[in-house]
Amino acid sequence: MKKLTGAEILVECLLEQGVDTVFGYPGGAVLHIYDALYEYADRINHYLTAHEQGAAHAADGYARSSGKTGVVIATSGPGATNLVTGIATAYMDSVPMVAITGNVALSLLGLDSFQEVDITGITMPITKHNFIVKSVDDLADTVRDAFRIANEGRKGPVLIDIPKDITMTETVFKAAVKKDAESHINIEQDDDIAKALEIIKEAERPFIYTGGGVIASGASEQIRAFAQLMDAPVASSLMGQGGYDNTLPNYIGMLGMHGTKTSSLAIGECDLFVAIGTRFSDRVIGNASTFARNARIIHIDIDPAEVNKNIEVYHKVVGDIAQVLDKINSSLPQQSHENWLDKIKEWKSEFPLVQIEEHDEFITPQYVIETLDELLGERAIITTEVGQHQMWAAQFYNFRSPRSFITSGGLGTMGYGLGASLGAQVARPDRQVVNIAGDGSFHMNCNELVTASKYNIPIIELIFNNNVLGMVRQWQRLFYSKRFSHTTLDRPTDYVKLAEAFGIKAYVIEKKSQVKTVLEKAIKSKSPVLIDCRIDKDINVLPMVPAGKSVEDIILEIED
Amino acid sequence: MQSKYVLSVLVENNSGVLIRVAGLFSRRGYNIHSLNVAETENHKMSRMTIVVEGDLQTLDQIEKQLLKLIDVKEVLVLPEDSVCREHILIRAGNSVEERASMIEVANLFRAKIVDVSHDSLMFELTGEPQKITSFVNLLKQYGIKKLVRTGISALERS
Numbered sequence: 184m185k186k187l188t189g190a191e192i193l194v195e196c197l198l199e200q201g202v203d204t205v206f207g208y209p210g211g212a213v214l215h216i217y218d219a220l221y222e223y224a225d226r227i228n229h230y231l232t233a234h235e236q237g238a239a240h241a242a243d244g245y246a247r248s249s250g251k252t253g254v255v256i257a258t259s260g261p262g263a264t265n266l267v268t269g270i271a272t273a274y275m276d277s278v279p280m281v282a283i284t285g286n287v288a289l290s291l292l293g294l295d296s297f298q299e300v301d302i303t304g305i306t307m308p309i310t311k312h313n314f315i316v317k318s319v320d321d322l323a324d325t326v327r328d329a330f331r332i333a334n335e336g337r338k339g340p341v342l343i344d345i346p347k348d349i350t351m352t353e354t355v356f357k358a359a360v361k362k363d364a365e366s367h368i369n370i371e372q373d374d375d376i377a378k379a380l381e382i383i384k385e386a387e388r389p390f391i392y393t394g395g396g397v398i399a400s401g402a403s404e405q406i407r408a409f410a411q412l413m414d415a416p417v418a419s420s421l422m423g424q425g426g427y428d429n430t431l432p433n434y435i436g437m438l439g440m441h442g443t444k445t446s447s448l449a450i451g452e453c454d455l456f457v458a459i460g461t462r463f464s465d466r467v468i469g470n471a472s473t474f475a476r477n478a479r480i481i482h483i484d485i486d487p488a489e490v491n492k493n494i495e496v497y498h499k500v501v502g503d504i505a506q507v508l509d510k511i512n513s514s515l516p517q518q519s520h521e522n523w524l525d526k527i528k529e530w531k532s533e534f535p536l537v538q539i540e541e542h543d544e545f546i547t548p549q550y551v552i553e554t555l556d557e558l559l560g561e562r563a564i565i566t567t568e569v570g571q572h573q574m575w576a577a578q579f580y581n582f583r584s585p586r587s588f589i590t591s592g593g594l595g596t597m598g599y600g601l602g603a604s605l606g607a608q609v610a611r612p613d614r615q616v617v618n619i620a621g622d623g624s625f626h627m628n629c630n631e632l633v634t635a636s637k638y639n640i641p642i643i644e645l646i647f648n649n650n651v652l653g654m655v656r657q658w659q660r661l662f663y664s665k666r667f668s669h670t671t672l673d674r675p676t677d678y679v680k681l682a683e684a685f686g687i688k689a690y691v692i693e694k695k696s697q698v699k700t701v702l703e704k705a706i707k708s709k710s711p712v713l714i715d716c717r718i719d720k721d722i723n724v725l726p727m728v729p730a731g732k733s734v735e736d737i738i739l740e741i742e743d
Numbered sequence: 744m745q746s747k748y749v750l751s752v753l754v755e756n757n758s759g760v761l762i763r764v765a766g767l768f769s770r771r772g773y774n775i776h777s778l779n780v781a782e783t784e785n786h787k788m789s790r791m792t793i794v795v796e797g798d799l800q801t802l803d804q805i806e807k808q809l810l811k812l813i814d815v816k817e818v819l820v821l822p823e824d825s826v827c828r829e830h831i832l833i834r835a836g837n838s839v840e841e842r843a844s845m846i847e848v849a850n851l852f853r854a855k856i857v858d859v860s861h862d863s864l865m866f867e868l869t870g871e872p873q874k875i876t877s878f879v880n881l882l883k884q885y886g887i888k889k890l891v892r893t894g895i896s897a898l899e900r901s
Contacts, residue, residue: 303759304759304762307759307762307763307766308766308770311811311813312812312813312814332813486811487807487810488804488807488808488810488811490807491800491803491804492804495800
């Protein structure tokens with residue numbers, strides 16, 4: 184039988200898993216792996232980023248936009264540690280990713296060798312599981328296990344650390360044996376569904392809250408049918424954006440810290456709160472003891488450990504969202520809650536999201552994002568960095584389909600978006616990827632502009648440039664007596680020159696009348712574009728529920 | 744209400760499994776009272792006995808979070824009537840004069856003398872944790888030089 188090296192076995196296993204795209208950065212400990220990638224270049228596209236962190240975010244954006252597993256490769260030591268933020272970001276948002284790191288040879292492990300780091304130790308709390316491969320005969324099954332674990336149940340990142348000598352040792356490669364998926368009857372779940380149906384039928388003022396699990400499970404159609412049968416308003420978390428079509432009349436926006444007033448009022452008044460594919464983040468619930476105080480809470484999620492973790496619930500159903508909702512939908516008679524929905528409608532028209540234009544040429548992020556929506560609509564995938572711009576993107580773009588909004592919700596990683604946008608654009612060439620950024624986040628990983636340029640990945644980098652760290656500044660305004668400590672950037676960066684230096688076209692927007700023309704030009708371009716969109720530094724993200732406060736204490740305006 | 748619970752956890756005998764379990768406890772702020780672990784009859788598996796302190800909600804979370812670890816195969820919260828045992832090695836005593844009286848105490852507990860030196864004795868004892876604690880308390884008057892307890896190992900009754 185033909186023998187292959189560990190590196191070749193690794194690549195064969197990637198092909199076996201249907202991988203055709205990887206992101207990474209070469210180095211000493213992965214030389215053999217890169218040698219194999221050279222050999223398999225016709226079957227695996229490798230994207231070289233400027234920094235390993237960018238590669239990790241790209242693999243994450245690739246996974247979130249396509250539903251496939253993202254793959255990132257880095258060398259030992261600093262290569263591996265540079266992945267850490269990217270892996271943690273994927274872990275917090277349950278993104279399927281396989282990170283492959285090289286390490287020093289087995290005989291050098293544990294000796295503080297050059298570029299040696301215990302990356303399995305470091306990543307233990309931020310991966311679903313991780314492996315260090317100590318025999319080439321274990322390699323193939325380890326890779327298969329890694330992909331299975333990354334996608335099983337609640338998804339997440341898995342890391343495989345491979346010492347250098349393992350990648351050069353030869354052994355016989357056996358192709359995977361196809362296993363039939365095990366099917367089992369889940370009696371507990373059926374009982375829980377039956378009880379959930381009873382509770383739902385008793386409700387007079389139901390509320391549906393959808394999270395990222397809806398997207399991970401591919402349950403958008405089921406949610407739509409469920410909301411229709413329930414005759415209930417739907418609010419979505421940041422991670423759930425796009426899981427439920429934002430343009431449907433019973434959609435009431437985000438909920439939580441920067442949710443809509445309508446959501447907050449409805450949370451306070453509903454008598455049934457159905458949370459689907461979500462984990463009751465502190466950014467959503469504010470104060471756990473007053474949250475949905477008049478409601479019974481039903482929690483539907485794939486991860487049993489999320490039940491009763493942050494909020495004590497009345498009833499739970501554990502399982503895959505799409506499967507559970509299919510069962511519920513098939514037995515749920517049409518409900519009707521006309522009065523309740525009328526009230527919701529009143530709130531919606533009374534409390535719309537509006538940013539004030541202080542003069543004719545004043546640029547509000549709302550106007551820019553709504554114009555972008557008008558021009559691109561469903562064609563766009565919006566990625567973001569972290570901060571005010573991220574919330575504005577979530578508030579003002581109408582996400583109509585799943586996987587069209589990609590953002591670091593759990594970890595809140597500034598510098599995430601540009602890398603993620605590259606991965607998303609590579610995965611979805613049929614869509615226009617726009618990374619909405621702030622000038623603070625942009626400076627964290629702007630090196631990846633060169634990756635967009637080198638591979639001609641036609642993303643639009645839209646920077647809301649207000650010369651401040653806006654979100655932190657907003658908190659300083661509210662809670663620190665306007666002591667703007669180190670949040671005023673006023674950096675001399677010339678964004679146009681910087682972009683041009685990387686080989687990227689750039690535009691500046693300084694007045695409202697330029698917004699549409701520049702966006703149109705950017706969209707028409709077949710190559711990456713940067714837009715420096717100058718906005719006022721004192722525009723706040725509103726509404727806002729201060730951390731730890733009850734969602735009913737939502738602030739609609741901040742006085743100067 | 745805070746109580747102590749005894750968990751019996753079956754894990755794969757992989758390197759790093761102890762740190763995965765211990766790391767989970769420290770990261771999520773769960774209190775470990777004691778933890779012991781060794782191979783089972785199947786050398787690929789180990790069984791841990793973990794004594795934890797917390798309320799029922801914390802216990803529920805500990806069980807579920809443990810089950811999310813890939814290496815953890817089974818988590819049992821042992822019922823109160825389970826067989827719980829602990830083992831101790833203890834060296835005590837300062838003078839030859841005290842020896843007879845220390846041996847008397849040891850005999851009451853059926854502890855075994857495992858080492859003798861000119862001024863101290865080393866005993867071993869296995870029993871319920873409460874019994875071990877009483878034995879330690881009684882030996883205090885002779886001066887405890889050093890002791891080591893294993894923490895509880897436990898199995899449910901059939």
